[in-house]
Amino acid sequence: MKPVQARTALRILPLACLLAASPWPASAAGSMQHQRAKDFRELIVKGERPEIAACLVAAVDYARRSPTYFDVRWDEDASDRAIMQESESQGRLTRRISLLAQMQQRGPVIFSGTWLPVQIRCEQQQDGQVQITVQARAG
């Protein structure tokens, strides 16, 4: 290898490593998952189901703050398949939303973690903030 070619190869090596470690092409099962807008207002403007938008935002916040996970992504039809239930007790409402997603585990290198199938459950008491739980599920 000529010195110039070697230098070029060295330059692109980190990028190639990053791409190889990138989970997008490799780990998706079935239809391709995609990132969503991460802000309530943006989700609404993009046409998201209004009743589940707060849960989607909460899931993104959860992944950002989690020591276990790094990021979240959803199947193409995840929002149409999300299940919302609402119950009333003594005039007060509780909303529960369940949806399927994938969360990327934190790895030794940024973007290197594996994507795990998870079930996200959001619960919101009337006037309250969204409480979220994330459970790994069988792929």
Next chain:
Amino acid sequence: MRSVHANFIRRLAKLAAMVLLGVVTLAQAADAGGEVVGAGASFPAPAMQAWARQYAGQSGTRLSYRSVGSSEGIRRVTARSVDFGVTDVPLTQAELANDDLLQFPIIAGAIVPVVNLPGIGDAQLTLSGAVLSDILMGKITRWNAKAITALNPERELPDLPITVVHRSDGSGTTFVFTYYLSRISPEWQDRYGIASRLHWPVGIGAKGNEGIAEAVRDTAGALGYVELAYAATQNLATVRLPNRSGRIVRAGAIGVRTALASANWSRPGFYEVLVDRDGEDSWPIVGISFALIHKMQEDGSDALATLKFLHWIYAHGVDALQGLHYSGLEDARLIEQIESSWTQIRDRNDRVVWKGQP
């Protein structure tokens, strides 16, 4: 050759004149002001059109309402491309706070299953909530199935496949309809839940209440769900349902008013969904349309024009609803509470826009 050339020039001049006329007309429309623009739920669209006609006659202010579905209405008001949005999917306080929105009810109406069945007229077919949800889940597929004939022993039901027609757009009518199905059928609740848009197990999609009404009208064996005004307009046969007290009832103004009387308006943003309510005459699926408006307004005069229209709805709108099958809001205390909430709306100089009577 010369005449071809002259013709071309004449056509070009004509085209230029038409473009100029169009530009002038648009500019005049923009200058005219006095226009309030709203968009959202198709559910109250016939009422909005009736209100628009009367309000323009009385106030000189033009109201333009686009029937685009609740989700799109929320989207447009969020994007600030309209003066107000209308949704039948009520937003919670947390959702409203995310975008600085104020929400309050403006009208209620019956959501009713409709069918196109040879030999079956209006309110002649009875279904139960459980049978309705089994049809929508694809578990009952023909009109002469035992579960349906058992509820209609006096009717000769045809051996026709059931074609479910559902909404393809994000819809408050769908939200309230699935709210009812979730309340009645544990299986529906577990598998599909409450949704403005969902992955329907069976059926064909149509846009807006208008789209469903037309698809049911044109398809023998179809079953859909619409606001009652659309059923009346298209002469569709409505279905009778049992209510919470066990009575088999048909959709109508009394049923809506009875359900409306049970509403709990004490929640933030007047959040309320009226399904499966107590009351002998209560219709079990009642939709409420809510107006959405931003608390922070760039232009106070635009916001004031919107609020004047909404104030007019509460003061005079009920009279304009004659024959339209809706129920306007008439509870004076509720209206006072709603208009008090408008004092939260401020212009860019932080001045309160609504100061009581217009």
